[in-house]
Amino acid sequence: MSAIEPTRPTPLSPKASKTRQWRRRQIITTYAAYATTVVLTSVRAHATLGSGVRGPLGIAFGLAGITFIVSLVWLIGPSVRYGLSSRSYRQPAPGEFKQLKDQGVSASQAQAMFSRPADERQRAIRQRAQAVSYRIVGPVIVVVALYLIFAPTFFERVWLPSTQGEQVGLFAGFALLFSTLPAAVIAWSEPDPVPET
Amino acid sequence: MASPRGAPKPAAGVYNRLAVLRADRGDSRQQLADALGINYQTVGFLERGDYAPSLELAIRISELFHLPVEAVFSLRPFRPLSEELYGQSPQEATRR
Numbered sequence: 001m002s003a004i005e006p007t008r009p010t011p012l013s014p015k016a017s018k019t020r021q022w023r024r025r026q027i028i029t030t031y032a033a034y035a036t037t038v039v040l041t042s043v044r045a046h047a048t049l050g051s052g053v054r055g056p057l058g059i060a061f062g063l064a065g066i067t068f069i070v071s072l073v074w075l076i077g078p079s080v081r082y083g084l085s086s087r088s089y090r091q092p093a094p095g096e097f098k099q100l101k102d103q104g105v106s107a108s109q110a111q112a113m114f115s116r117p118a119d120e121r122q123r124a125i126r127q128r129a130q131a132v133s134y135r136i137v138g139p140v141i142v143v144v145a146l147y148l149i150f151a152p153t154f155f156e157r158v159w160l161p162s163t164q165g166e167q168v169g170l171f172a173g174f175a176l177l178f179s180t181l182p183a184a185v186i187a188w189s190e191p192d193p194v195p196e197t
Numbered sequence: 198m199a200s201p202r203g204a205p206k207p208a209a210g211v212y213n214r215l216a217v218l219r220a221d222r223g224d225s226r227q228q229l230a231d232a233l234g235i236n237y238q239t240v241g242f243l244e245r246g247d248y249a250p251s252l253e254l255a256i257r258i259s260e261l262f263h264l265p266v267e268a269v270f271s272l273r274p275f276r277p278l279s280e281e282l283y284g285q286s287p288q289e290a291t292r293r
Contacts, residue, residue, distance in 0.1 A: 088236050119235035121248050194226065194241030 023187040030075050031184075033068035034176055038169040040064060045163045072176070079183035086126075088118040125186055133181040140177065144170075207246020212271045216244040217278065218262050232261055 018026075040061040043049075049057065092114055100110045118126065151158040161167045219229050219240075226244075230237035235254070242248035243258075250258065250270075259266045275281075 090236075116234075119239050120251050120254060121239040121242060122236060191247075193238055194245075 018187075019192050020188075020190065023190075026071060026074065027184045027188060029067065030071040030180070031176075033064050033071055034173060036064040037061065037068050038166070038173065041163075041165045041169050042159065045165060072180075075180050075183070078187065079180045086118050086123065087115050088122050090114045125190070126182065129182040129185040129189075132185045133177075136181060137177050141174070209246055209249035210272070211249040212246065212274050213243060214269055214275055215240070215258065218264075218269065219244070222262075229261075233257055 040057065044057060044061060092110075097107075097110055100113070101107075105113075148160065152160065161170045219226070222229075224232075226237040226240040230240045233240075233254070239248065243250060255266055255270050259269050262269060
């Protein structure tokens with residue numbers, strides 16, 4: 001036992017810990033906001049719209065964009081922590097950092113207390129999530145590539161990412177899938193946390 | 198988890214007495230997790246039978262409780278401790 005030990009963790013309340021329902025809602029919001037932003041980008045670029053439609057569409061685009069950015073920022077931290085990292089992190093209870101600071105613990109020492117190597121169950125679920133993500137991302141890339149290559153040959157009127165906004169949107173979609181899918185799979189499938197006591 | 202006979206099989210397929218043994222020690226899940234070097238959520242998963250530990254972790258858990266592995270983990274439901282220790286079923290114990 002080192003001289004500096006974390007204070008006894010406060011038992012998790014359902015409010016402090018994220019329930020599975022909450023996590024699922026967050027994932028759906030992020031991906032739905034992304035899809036809405038991309039669709040509206042394309043509609044704004046190609047459709048001939050009257051001035052009465054342009055205003056509400058602009059507002060909807062702005063709201064979808066903001067929702068996407070906010071939920072993506074929220075998702076990046078957990079994605080790195082739980083999808084890509086091999087460490088286990090414990091969320092400090094409210095006031096726990098301050099308590100440690102009062103005990104003379106430096107910020108980096110306090111951070112280290114809440115981080116340890118992931119245990120065997122955590123490593124196993126991360127590996128499974130990465131395998132599931134691979135099985136999802138692989139076919140998605142193949143389908144999108146086949147569509148981009150062959151759709152113009154077989155159909156007269158097809159959607160292709162012709163503007164810069166649409167191309168960035170498509171690229172952002174792949175970046176989103178690659179970076180957040182393992183964590184999203186874990187967040188989707190993990191049951192509600194158990195109390196610490 | 199001392200599963201009575203006839204209890205549904207745990208999702209992980211392995212029965213264990215972890216919850217009973219932890220309660221016996223008066224430890225929280227976090228304290229047991231700290232002693233084993235694992236996450237407290239993993240202790241919860243083990244107790245619920247949702248996760249079957251590796252051989253290494255099973256041995257470490259057994260050593261922590263100073264018990265043989267087969268006293269903590271089993272592929273068959275455990276007999277209730279009252280029956281095992283005193284040869285009576287919980288119903289008989291209640292009648293006395």
